[in-house]
Amino acid sequence: MKKFLLHITFIIISLISISAKAQNKISVTNLQCEMLSNPEGIDVVKPRLSWQIKSDVNDVKQTSYQILVASTLENLNANKADLWDSGKVASNESVNIVYNGKRLGDRQNAFWKVIVFTNKGEIKSVENAHFSLGILTYADWKSTRWIGYEKLSKDDSISQYSKLSARYLRKEIDLKKQVKSAKVYIMGMGLYELYINGNKIGDQVLAPVPTDYTKNVKYNVFDVTSQLKEGKNMLGTILGNGRFFAMRQDYKPYKIKSFGFPKMALQLFVEYTDGTSEVIRTDDTWKLTTDGPILSNNEYDGEEYDARKEMKGWNTTNFDDKNWVNARYVQEPGGFYEAQTSPNMKIMGEVKPISIKATPKGTYILDMGQNMVGWLQIKVKGKAGGRITMKFAESLKVDGSMYIENLRDAKTTDVYTLKGENQEIWEPRFIFHGFRFVEISGLSGTPTLADFTGKVVYDDIKTTGTFESSDKTMNQIFKNAYWGIRGNYKGMPIDCPQRNERQPWLGDRTTGAYGESFLFDNQTLYAKWLDDIKNAQTQDGGIPDVAPAFWRYYGDNVTWPGTYITVADMLYHQFDDKAVIEKHYPSMKKWMVYMEENYMENDLIAKDKYGDWCVPPESLELIHSLDPSRKTDGELISSAFYYYLLQKMKTFAQLIHADAKDIQYYDSLSEKIKTAFNAKFFNKEKNIYANNTVTANVLPLAFGLVPNNLQQQVFENMVREIEVTHKGHISTGVIGTQFLMRTLSTFGRTDLAYQLASNKTYPSWGYMAANGATTIWELWNGNTADPKMNSQNHVMLLGDLMVWYYENIAGIKSNPETPGFKQIIMKPAFDTKLTYVNASYESVHGLIKSNWKKVKKALEWNISIPANTTALVYLPTTDSKNITVNKTKLEKASIAFKAEGNQQVLTLESGDYILKLN
Numbered sequence: 001m002k003k004f005l006l007h008i009t010f011i012i013i014s015l016i017s018i019s020a021k022a023q024n025k026i027s028v029t030n031l032q033c034e035m036l037s038n039p040e041g042i043d044v045v046k047p048r049l050s051w052q053i054k055s056d057v058n059d060v061k062q063t064s065y066q067i068l069v070a071s072t073l074e075n076l077n078a079n080k081a082d083l084w085d086s087g088k089v090a091s092n093e094s095v096n097i098v099y100n101g102k103r104l105g106d107r108q109n110a111f112w113k114v115i116v117f118t119n120k121g122e123i124k125s126v127e128n129a130h131f132s133l134g135i136l137t138y139a140d141w142k143s144t145r146w147i148g149y150e151k152l153s154k155d156d157s158i159s160q161y162s163k164l165s166a167r168y169l170r171k172e173i174d175l176k177k178q179v180k181s182a183k184v185y186i187m188g189m190g191l192y193e194l195y196i197n198g199n200k201i202g203d204q205v206l207a208p209v210p211t212d213y214t215k216n217v218k219y220n221v222f223d224v225t226s227q228l229k230e231g232k233n234m235l236g237t238i239l240g241n242g243r244f245f246a247m248r249q250d251y252k253p254y255k256i257k258s259f260g261f262p263k264m265a266l267q268l269f270v271e272y273t274d275g276t277s278e279v280i281r282t283d284d285t286w287k288l289t290t291d292g293p294i295l296s297n298n299e300y301d302g303e304e305y306d307a308r309k310e311m312k313g314w315n316t317t318n319f320d321d322k323n324w325v326n327a328r329y330v331q332e333p334g335g336f337y338e339a340q341t342s343p344n345m346k347i348m349g350e351v352k353p354i355s356i357k358a359t360p361k362g363t364y365i366l367d368m369g370q371n372m373v374g375w376l377q378i379k380v381k382g383k384a385g386g387r388i389t390m391k392f393a394e395s396l397k398v399d400g401s402m403y404i405e406n407l408r409d410a411k412t413t414d415v416y417t418l419k420g421e422n423q424e425i426w427e428p429r430f431i432f433h434g435f436r437f438v439e440i441s442g443l444s445g446t447p448t449l450a451d452f453t454g455k456v457v458y459d460d461i462k463t464t465g466t467f468e469s470s471d472k473t474m475n476q477i478f479k480n481a482y483w484g485i486r487g488n489y490k491g492m493p494i495d496c497p498q499r500n501e502r503q504p505w506l507g508d509r510t511t512g513a514y515g516e517s518f519l520f521d522n523q524t525l526y527a528k529w530l531d532d533i534k535n536a537q538t539q540d541g542g543i544p545d546v547a548p549a550f551w552r553y554y555g556d557n558v559t560w561p562g563t564y565i566t567v568a569d570m571l572y573h574q575f576d577d578k579a580v581i582e583k584h585y586p587s588m589k590k591w592m593v594y595m596e597e598n599y600m601e602n603d604l605i606a607k608d609k610y611g612d613w614c615v616p617p618e619s620l621e622l623i624h625s626l627d628p629s630r631k632t633d634g635e636l637i638s639s640a641f642y643y644y645l646l647q648k649m650k651t652f653a654q655l656i657h658a659d660a661k662d663i664q665y666y667d668s669l670s671e672k673i674k675t676a677f678n679a680k681f682f683n684k685e686k687n688i689y690a691n692n693t694v695t696a697n698v699l700p701l702a703f704g705l706v707p708n709n710l711q712q713q714v715f716e717n718m719v720r721e722i723e724v725t726h727k728g729h730i731s732t733g734v735i736g737t738q739f740l741m742r743t744l745s746t747f748g749r750t751d752l753a754y755q756l757a758s759n760k761t762y763p764s765w766g767y768m769a770a771n772g773a774t775t776i777w778e779l780w781n782g783n784t785a786d787p788k789m790n791s792q793n794h795v796m797l798l799g800d801l802m803v804w805y806y807e808n809i810a811g812i813k814s815n816p817e818t819p820g821f822k823q824i825i826m827k828p829a830f831d832t833k834l835t836y837v838n839a840s841y842e843s844v845h846g847l848i849k850s851n852w853k854k855v856k857k858a859l860e861w862n863i864s865i866p867a868n869t870t871a872l873v874y875l876p877t878t879d880s881k882n883i884t885v886n887k888t889k890l891e892k893a894s895i896a897f898k899a900e901g902n903q904q905v906l907t908l909e910s911g912d913y914i915l916k917l918n
């Protein structure tokens with residue numbers, strides 16, 4: 001009997017290992033907490049956990065999962081889930097599963113893994129993941145003091161062009177025992193760099209992310225165990241100005257918010273191997289100097305650095321700080337302390353210049369070949385005291401000189417003073433520029449291209465999308481959009497990176513954020529921005545046009561503040577992030593009610609500030625059109641937009657099971673607006689809206705305001721406007737362009753949308769590219785317009801173009817019913833002149849690919865669908881016999897399909913497919 005049992009056991013074990021082998025093509029990876037790649041300090045006690053299933057075999061579905069969370073790695077490895085064992089949960093969900101275990105405490109460590117059960121067998125996560133809670137209560141900062149130095153030094157000034165030297169701080173600490181683990185929590189305002197024993201901690205730059213520091217202050221967390229040793233150690237920080245100090249201190253104080261002198265607070269928690277622990281905190285025993293090499297760092301004006309003033313070894317124990325003073329106690333910034341859960345900026349790439357030319361003035365102009373955002377690293381030689389000056393600009397004038405007029409009063413100049421060593425390498429720390437060209441003076445000898453490197457600086461987020469097609473103009477526009485979007489991510493989405501503005505304007509991202517989300521993993525960045533917007537809300541409900549409200553623009557209009565709602569919608573739709581809706585619903589509703597109560601008259605909202613901002617003007621020198629026939633009625637825009645937002649609010653209310661009264665309120669208000677809107681703006685004789693601009697018609701079409709039986713007529717009329725009046729060109733501004741491309745496709749005219757996307761003549765995105773743009777301009781006529789408002793790196797005119805590239809051309813769209821691409825709708829329009837498209841998108845569930853090409857009259861389409869998702873795939877044929885899937889006739893393959901109009905719709909399970917249509 002014993003023998004028999006042994007034999008059976010052996011057979012079972014072999015079967016398990018065989019099935020494990022068969023399964024080893026499926027794995028669980030990419031375990032993420034709150035979708036953060038480095039969750040060292042999060043201050044949510046019920047964090048959300050996500051994972052992806054990767055597989056080489058088709059048709060993989062998760063049937064259940066089991067999450068194990070332990071307080072130590074040892075426990076986890078021993079399967080002792082002392083914090084949470086979810087048990088086996090029957091569910092196909094793998095994104096944002098809310099932690100539901102023991103209450104997590106201050107600075108608690110958690111280690112986790114997941115066991116996934118699929119229709120193809122059981123799989124364990126390949127790697128264990130880890131997250132840590134932050135400092136959860138204000139009280140836990142205990143006696144940590146804010147320190148700084150609130151005086152100007154000799155060469156500092158408070159003016160329209162404020163100058164303030166960087167603060168250097170140091171503190172020697174003596175660790176008496178062997179260190180087991182150590183973590184540092186730092187708030188360094190405006191910007192900090194942190195060093196331990198001379199080594200820089202982390203690869204972030206321009207950290208932390210900017211906020212309205214009177215509302216919330218972000219701390220960064222680093223595990224510094226490996227940096228510390230028993231005995232003497234040196235902590236060092238440099239504080240720059242960022243948005244805290246250097247905001248045009250003395251200039252328009254009624255409009256521009258500033259926060260005072262740089263300051264910091266820090267806690268270092270050290271645990272020793274003997275089980276004891278110690279906390280080191282900022283206090284007035286820290287030493288400080290303002291007499292270091294960074295003489296000035298002003299985001300708009302540039303950085304000045306005198307290498308002769310370098311203090312070798314200042315951040316190591318080997319340094320004499322007798323000339324330093326004790327840091328002073330200063331007031332805290334006022335805002336609540338929060339763990340930063342959106343990424344810091346980083347050097348994300350390098351650009352090698354393409355030419356350098358001497359000018360008659362004796363200077364050199366360097367061409368980076370690309371309008372980029374970041375800074376320039378220089379390698380130079382020269383006598384001590386020699387000054388090298390670098391002036392940054394986006395383009396050149398016809399005579400070859402720098403076009404700096406569009407920078408307004410931003411000086412955008414870095415100055416490096418040589419120390420006189422053999423070769424000196426320098427790059428700034430606390431500023432950034434938006435530039436393609438750099439005029440350099442003060443160089444000795446003839447420079448070469450190898451002396452210069454452009455550092456591309458933006459938020460540390462993944463590129464998630466690729467797009468390539470048979471149309472070169474469309475490809476160039478995609479590239480320009482890619483450079484423009486990433487350059488303007490600065491811990492918040494800003495309007496432009498070069499002139500004296502650089503503000504997080506809401507209206508620039510209303511739909512843009514959605515398009516951007518295909519190219520970049522912008523989830524946590526935009527979730528942070530929603531917090532910024534919430535924090536900027538007034539007591540009575542008003543939302544500004546700029547948030548954080550560094551510029552105070554509380555003008556009460558619909559279109560710019562409405563971005564609060566559309567961005568939340570984007571996060572839900574693209575990333576399955578329902579928490580942002582739950583969190584922000586009350587303040588969004590408050591704003592909707594506020595706008596209704598204060599501005600609704602006769603069921604319409606007349607209040608509007610920006611109109612259809614930046615339509616192509618009648619004369620190429622203008623910024624804004626003066627021609628009434630190009631402008632769209634502000635009341636039409638506000639009212640239509642408000643109606644559109646009401647529909648979103650209704651969906652949110654249903655989603656979070658809000659009070660039923662809310663839904664009734666949105667519904668009845670919508671009905672009233674629709675009636676009043678059509679009564680006022682719809683011309684029944686002509687089937688047009690208002691003065692018949694494309695924007696006046698596209699908004700009601702896109703928002704469902706047009707009576708059903710008249711939609712086609714209104715649409716055809718709009719098409720006539722585009723084709724005849726505007727000769728197949730765009731005539732919309734920031735508002736109309738957000739809906740134009742998709743509406744053309746929805747009503748079956750992707751061919752016309754394609755014409756707009758591939759145009760090279762004015763006005764078009766292609767015109768920008770044909771005229772040297774390597775990013776997207778603020779104005780359609782950006783090469784000829786008045787420099788007063790003419791940035792060459794602004795993303796707002798992209799409108800819905802990127803959404804259209806992915807959803808309508810590549811055919812990668814999340815089914816609105818199943819957010820986060822749980823089901824993908826793959827419905828490209830094939831009836832354009834495009835002969836092929838290769839696109840991919842890294843969704844929260846994994847990589848989606850859509851590569852199609854026309855081969856004579858046939859169509860070949862390669863598709864990848866991530867494990868645990870499905871796709872509805874649309875092929876343009878009435879006859880299913882024309883279709884093969886992976887070389888098998890569709891009718892013989894075991895794939896569900898049905899006819900819909902003149903298309904066949906296939907439901908594909910996960911995996912790779914080659915579809916052919918003859």
Ligand code: BGC
Pocket residue numbers: 495496501505506507508610789794796
């Ligand atoms: C900004 C825009 C912004 C607009 C609104 C401009 O100066 O650059 O992007 O949306 O103002 O007034």
